[in-house]
Amino acid sequence: MSLVAGLDAGTQSVKLVVYDADTRQVVASASAPLDLISGDDGSREQHPAAWVEAMHDCFGAIDVSVRHRIVALGVSGQQHGFVPVDAAGEVLGPAKLWCDTSTSAECGEIMDAVGGAGRCIELAGNPVLAGYTASKLPWTRRHRPEVYARLATILLPHDYLNFVLTGERFCEYGDASGTGWLDVRTRQWSSAMLDATDDTRDLRDCLPPLVEPDASFPMLPAIASALGLPAGVRVSAGGGDNMMAAIGTGCVAEGRLTMSLGTSGTLFAYADRPIVDDDGAWAAFCSSSGGWLPLICTMNCTVVTEQVAKMFGFSTRDGDARIAATAPGADGLTFLPFLNGERTPDLPLGKGVLAGLGAHNMREAHVYRAAMEGATYSLRYGYDAFVGAGMRFDRIALTGGGANSAAWRQMVADVFDCPVDVPAQVESAAFGAALQALWSLQRAQGDAGTLAEVAAAHVAVDPSLACTPDPERVRAYQPAYQRFLRHLDAVRPLYAAPPPL
Ligand SMILES: Nc1ncnc2c1ncn2[C@@H]1O[C@H](COP(=O)(O)OP(=O)(O)O)[C@@H](O)[C@H]1O
């Protein structure tokens, strides 16, 4: 009996699941924490070596007999990170991450060079938003000239782990679309976007070749041996964590919607054609399953509940009691949760705002509820753009660490007025990576099945965690959400994008 594995390098931890496709059981899992290096200028960085070390820790935590049976591995990773690598394959500096807003002026600079955000959308399907990989290049040229001078290849976080595992530099369409350089309609690098980012060198030379989602490469014998894996393990193309979570939650067919409550909050729908918004209301990404994945991402999701819980000295695991002790709307307290700047809405210089304070709601439980509501309303704000464009969904598949909270699951059902399913495999991104690895293995063996068929066969929901909207609470959340939107409009001018340099 052979096993497939999925590895997910998230913002807060690296997670590993090992899956037995015959018995449809996750037979082992492990995780290892990661630190974030934060700067007052909005910078958020990690050392790629920490991902590699955490990957070793995860495999090391798994029984040797299980590791020996692994035949394929897929890698998922936080999107948009900029890993600068030299010609010899050495990492030249820390990776600037998806949540790094220190390069927002460079975003404006790139967009101006092509003629504005609208022109970027015509060229590539997306504007260059804070956090996307593109703006990290001019920032590096300006602030880390020694890195820029030796830069040979730009890799995304999951591309870098694939490189460590296989010795090959490659990337696939899903994660590549989060660079800002990929024309998502044609799935080719956009020369105009690359030239606008750097007119002093040809960035095409720094980007690895794009591969199809069913591609796979052999793992290097030395790393297989160090991880305790057998020789001949195949490494699939992998993808961005949202693309992999789409696979792991069955969001691989039209009409499916997944929401992830992680460090970031995301909301994404599968499409079998590019879904581009002329105003850039959502990220028009490709999927890592052969299609497209229009996506909403908020930069502040569990990071907000986590910070509030920390401030009051409790764990988010004990947060549900605070939600139960308060009513929808938090008695008039509104929390605009933009602690780290924000992408949806586009407020890269955003900060958190607590409004509507009175003696009656200046309590720990109210602030925690307002934080969870604020993070949920931000996602609803993005969802409204999907619905405004005619997309319709009859269920939400909820995943990410926040989905462990029963109160949050119910809040999503009520705020979105939509039933919520929770997948049985909670680590959706790692699980999706394992399913992609399984599929690419089957393809290599001549099986013509689709990834959608693989997902349909292996993704299950946990019926005990499903939630349906409660009509009374649905009504109670509506004015609170409207109040959130009014406060948002009030702070917009304070936190808008900076002018280009
Ligand atoms: N029961 C819970 N209630 C609320 N939040 C939770 C709960 N369990 C985990 N979390 C949150 O989930 C987050 C981690 O989610 P995860 O999806 O693993 O993030 P990432 O992929 O960004 O590293 C943590 O910030 C943690 O606070």
Ligand SMILES: O=C(CO)[C@@H](O)[C@H](O)COP(=O)(O)O
């Ligand atoms: O920037 C995005 C999506 O566009 C984020 O969703 C990152 O991919 C980080 O994911 P998590 O670490 O929060 O899972």
